[in-house]
Amino acid sequence: MEPIKIGIIGFGTVGAGTFEVLATNRDIIRDRVGAYVVVEKIADLDIKTDRGVHVDHKVLTVNALEVIEDPEIKIVVELMGGVTKAKEYVIRAMEMGKHVVTANKALLAEHGHEIYTAAQLHGVSLSFEASVGGGIPIIGALKSGLSANRIKLLMGILNGTSNYILTRMTKDGLSYDHVVEEAVELGIAEDPPTLDVDGTDAAHKLAILMSLLSGVPLDYGRIYKEGIDKLTPDDIRFADEFGYRIKLLAIAKVLDDGLEMRVHPAMIPKDYILANVDEAFNAIYVEGDFVGPNLYYGLGAGRKPTGSAVVSDIMTLARHISVGEKPFMPPLGHVHCRPNGVNIQPIDKLTSAYYFRVPAVDRPGVLSKIAGILGEHQISISSVIQKGREVNGTVPVVMLTHEAKESSVRRAVSLIDDLDMVTDKTVMIRVERLKM
């Protein structure tokens, strides 16, 4: 059997990881696919730096078009990151009839529609298992294993960096700034880790997953997001007292008339499996109408796990190519797409339980004032902690609410923040109490 030749654009962390998987597991890949998979060309602007893998220098080029236009190359693997150039190369490769594998979540979340359309137009395959959840085969699960289901709910820890930060804050009682500084020094987080901690990366990934489920490219910009940078060790401790952990969650629920999608820190009961997903691990919880609850857990990033996912896509394509057949799975796993877009519910319409920490002066009547405002907005309190414990010179009023409307909560919080006994902005964290 002829070897299947592939080209890689981008020889950074994931590129090197992909190369390493292909080299190390060359024989088992061949046993499973039926043909060897050979890296014919690798393009990167930097072809000097040692990536810790043995590459024949003839394979390297600084010109991405050499990869794209090589007639021997059947699969182009885009691992350069960024959006503008990556999009240009991916579309150019498709025009040349190449199948494309990518790990580029920003590209898919921001330009999915154009890229999926180009793949269909040119009759090529576009695979992106590595774009969400690192080595966790969640894309494959949604496209195949769970494909008979109407998915009603998806909740995920999709960003490893922010999960690492929250884990350290929770376990070691450290401040956000302290952990971030350390993580940057250790090379665990980027400097600054903005897209990881502000929810953008998780929103990208949620857009990709929900596009697969609905068969329509969803605009990630319409996903409500909040980051973790405002969280304090106090909130984490109070959450603990109430029996909860704080995680940066990406949440999507299927409503009768569209989707609810949001990324924000959320309090979840300690005994939920998701509450125990720590460090840089990712996990995705999915609930289908027939399969019921399903959970997928693994390393969400890193050279090796991401390389594993990229190569699994390459292998699926190579299996098709080796028997002379065209891969036929549409990018979003839907042959028929719903012609109408998907309605995404604005965050104002959300109904949720809430945690509030109101920094206030230690004076009688504070709680009654706050409770009064909440009551006027139909927000009922389920529990309160008021210990007279000083936090930053003030005594916080800390409470959990029953289910309430986000719009009412926002109005109430703004009135509370205007009280002269309230010394700083109220911290508000949504509470997820789904049965799982």
Added chain:
Amino acid sequence: MEPIKIGIIGFGTVGAGTFEVLATNRDIIRDRVGAYVVVEKIADLDIKTDRGVHVDHKVLTVNALEVIEDPEIKIVVELMGGVTKAKEYVIRAMEMGKHVVTANKALLAEHGHEIYTAAQLHGVSLSFEASVGGGIPIIGALKSGLSANRIKLLMGILNGTSNYILTRMTKDGLSYDHVVEEAVELGIAEDPPTLDVDGTDAAHKLAILMSLLSGVPLDYGRIYKEGIDKLTPDDIRFADEFGYRIKLLAIAKVLDDGLEMRVHPAMIPKDYILANVDEAFNAIYVEGDFVGPNLYYGLGAGRKPTGSAVVSDIMTLARHISVGEKPFMPPLGHVHCRPNGVNIQPIDKLTSAYYFRVPAVDRPGVLSKIAGILGEHQISISSVIQKGREVNGTVPVVMLTHEAKESSVRRAVSLIDDLDMVTDKTVMIRVERLKM
């Protein structure tokens, strides 16, 4: 697009669940596949009983051959269970050029070699996502998502009935007999639940998973197994005191010269995710050389989750058929199989940590006698509980050991049981302390 016609043999729980998925999610299945999937015929000896789904009576037949020989039917779905007849029908369907989907783990574990060979010989596909882990797409993960990895370790809770029994024993302190009696009454367990509780069902499933990973049909009869019926609430309580939970685990490790495979109750640290998989849930932990640790969690049985898995297989086949292409994934996901069989290590060669509960009379010198025998066999104790608490009229000596050889442990235990101060057989449970 022409509808894809399928036939179902066996209209019990899983058959009805499969039909229900196809009927309820007819439209989303069609959107994803590109064609409707239509149930053309259903064969069962009992076509009278109401299965809670609306079936046109013309579709039903008592003659399985009517399904197999119908030229319109492209996919035969075997859901009758049992081994002899099922094997005959599956092979006959393949001879007729039909693709086969089955949920029959006993069939695959006991006659895998013949069936896989027949599929290859007749150029048809054989899919069995529903045979392991119910709705959890673990077969797809091993065949595709993790296919670039050399899997080093697989540990699973693969039998929901025994996990339910252990959960009740742990949470409610009930005896094995009490929980089983209740579970049978509630219809959760079969009467008697022999194959579930003695480890046979989990061994069937482990054989299937490891066959996929090695590309060679493995004989489940060579898997060492022990059931949960000898466990007592005392052992569960002592495990808890040591910081462990007891689960029925299926474990496979890849050794330099073969496989270690075993199914038995095992003690795992309480903070492992697997220790928190309760009730009828299943979970599979897999460790690959690149992907690292991965975990899959969901309902391991039941009409709906199993139906979800069966239909996912049908949809993958239907996608191929609808574009006029032949499915080409070999049953075990390997195009090239290793010609030599796989060496399975006998249990005697195992190295593990152990828990012992030695029922003994309350007399000075008991512990020293037992410790002496263990020391002579190079088994060192890591902790001991000896509280003078009476259990069934005797005072147990309870201990954990460091890593020791199974062969030495067996010899030592047999000498301990011969001591006249020992009143009953020693209970021995293996302890898994893998980093996860």
